[in-house]
Amino acid sequence: xxxxxxxxxxxxxxxxxxxxxxRRVVIKPGxxxxxxFARGASPSLSARKVLALLIAKAGGDAWRSxxxxxxxxxxxxxxxxxxxxxxxxDELMDVKFKMPTLxxxxxxxxxxxxxxxxxxxxxxxxxxxxxxxxxxxxxxQMLQGSDxxxxxxxxxxxxxxxxxxxxxxxxxxxxxxRRDKSWHGSVEEAREKLGVPAGSLVNFAEFRRSxxxxxxxxxxxxxxxTFEWTEVRSTSRGRRIEALDFRFAxxxxxxxAEGVRHSKPSDAAMSPTRKEAAIEKAAGDRGDNVVTLPALxxxxxxxxIDYAAQPIVRxxxxxxxxxxxxxxxxxxxxxxxxxxxxxxxxxLLSSWEGFCKSWTRQRGST
Numbered sequence: 415x416x417x418x419x420x421x422x423x424x425x426x427x428x429x430x431x432x433x434x435x436x437r438r439v440v441i442k443p444g445x446x447x448x449x450x451f452a453r454g455a456s457p458s459l460s461a462r463k464v465l466a467l468l469i470a471k472a473g474g475d476a477w478r479s480x481x482x483x484x485x486x487x488x489x490x491x492x493x494x495x496x497x498x499x500x501x502x503x504d505e506l507m508d509v510k511f512k513m514p515t516l517x518x519x520x521x522x523x524x525x526x527x528x529x530x531x532x533x534x535x536x537x538x539x540x541x542x543x544x545x546x547x548x549x550x551x552x553x554x555q556m557l558q559g560s561d562x563x564x565x566x567x568x569x570x571x572x573x574x575x576x577x578x579x580x581x582x583x584x585x586x587x588x589x590x591x592r593r594d595k596s597w598h599g600s601v602e603e604a605r606e607k608l609g610v611p612a613g614s615l616v617n618f619a620e621f622r623r624s625x626x627x628x629x630x631x632x633x634x635x636x637x638x639x640t641f642e643w644t645e646v647r648s649t650s651r652g653r654r655i656e657a658l659d660f661r662f663a664x665x666x667x668x669x670x671a672e673g674v675r676h677s678k679p680s681d682a683a684m685s686p687t688r689k690e691a692a693i694e695k696a697a698g699d700r701g702d703n704v705v706t707l708p709a710l711x712x713x714x715x716x717x718x719i720d721y722a723a724q725p726i727v728r729x730x731x732x733x734x735x736x737x738x739x740x741x742x743x744x745x746x747x748x749x750x751x752x753x754x755x756x757x758x759x760x761x762l763l764s765s766w767e768g769f770c771k772s773w774t775r776q777r778g779s780t
Contacts, residue, residue, distance in 0.1 A: 426557060429470075429476065432472035438468055438567045438569075439568055441469070443560035443562075446511065448588075452510035457506065458505060461502050475757045478554070483545065484544065486541055507530055512525065529550060531549065531551070564588040566584060567637075567638070574636065578610070585660065590639050598660075605621070630717075631717055714743075726766060733770035734774060735780060
């Protein structure tokens with residue numbers, strides 16, 4: 415049988431459609447979102463974004479043997495250097511994914527394989543230099559046979575600042591179109607699923623603060639759905655938290671899910687929310703930059719600002735007189751009220767800096 419005659423699953427058919435629609439979404443196989451990583455070493459934030467762009471670039475032909483190409487400009491956007499691209503490609507070459515399979519004897523087994531078989535990078539330091547790569551044979555077989563997938567908003571994906579938040583977002587994209595929009599598992603399974611390194615954030619309070627709270631803040635701000643979790647305590651082990659329930663819900667007025675089509679190819683795609691459209695425009699204006707994070711700069715509407723965009727945190731530190739930045743942030747929200755939702759970019763930073771300076775003048779430095 416000729417390669418072109420080999421049937422492909424719904425995932426690659428959806429990738430072909432995404433190509434025709436302008437690649438506003440990345441079609442990512444559900445198997446890859448649910449896969450674990452060898453040695454618990456999941457890709458970094460930048461590597462996850464580059465991998466998403468490689469998958470999107472290959473599109474419906476990702477399953478074919480042979481190379482695909484992408485320009486460095488497509489990967490680095492407006493970033494002025496190609497240095498980090500080389501490091502990210504090296505990292506992706508070392509990534510191994512693990513997923514359930516059957517052995518040659520037909521017994522349940524676990525497949526461990528690389529995602530990328532090889533890459534060739536032109537050495538010229540200009541944006542039109544190309545990178546060639548080929549997905550590994552196991553990865554191609556997984557892509558070819560996949561029948562469920564997430565439709566990941568490309569601009570939203572590029573706006574995330576935490577790899578854990580991006581991991582939660584991808585899970586949400588995979589589940590938001592289902593009747594049951596929840597995931598349940600042990601704390602260890604959640605850590606493994608999100609790629610928390612072994613021996614890191616071992617205290618649950620640290621895990622809650624650095625992973626779950628940050629993920630909620632970013633997902634609720636960027637995605638077309640919200641993220642909540644429930645901590646399930648043991649009834650026999652001193653009330654220790656032993657399991658987690660992740661739940662996702664479409665934002666009011668978000669329409670049907672932009673994230674996923676699991677079954678019928680005729681399902682209608684969601685038109686993006688106003689916030690997503692603004693994020694997408696901002697990312698498009700900057701060239702879909704991966705290495706220098708593109709994001710619509712907005713102020714978190716609730717919770718701590720510890721994980722907000724770096725300029726927001728820096729202004730609080732430089733002009734807040736040593737006061738607790740979250741105390742200033744809450745006062746700022748109360749003063750701005752509903753106006754805060756329409757404030758972004760340079761205007762937001764100017765307003766926030768002015769408020770921090772005014773706070774310090776009135777109260778002095780600590």
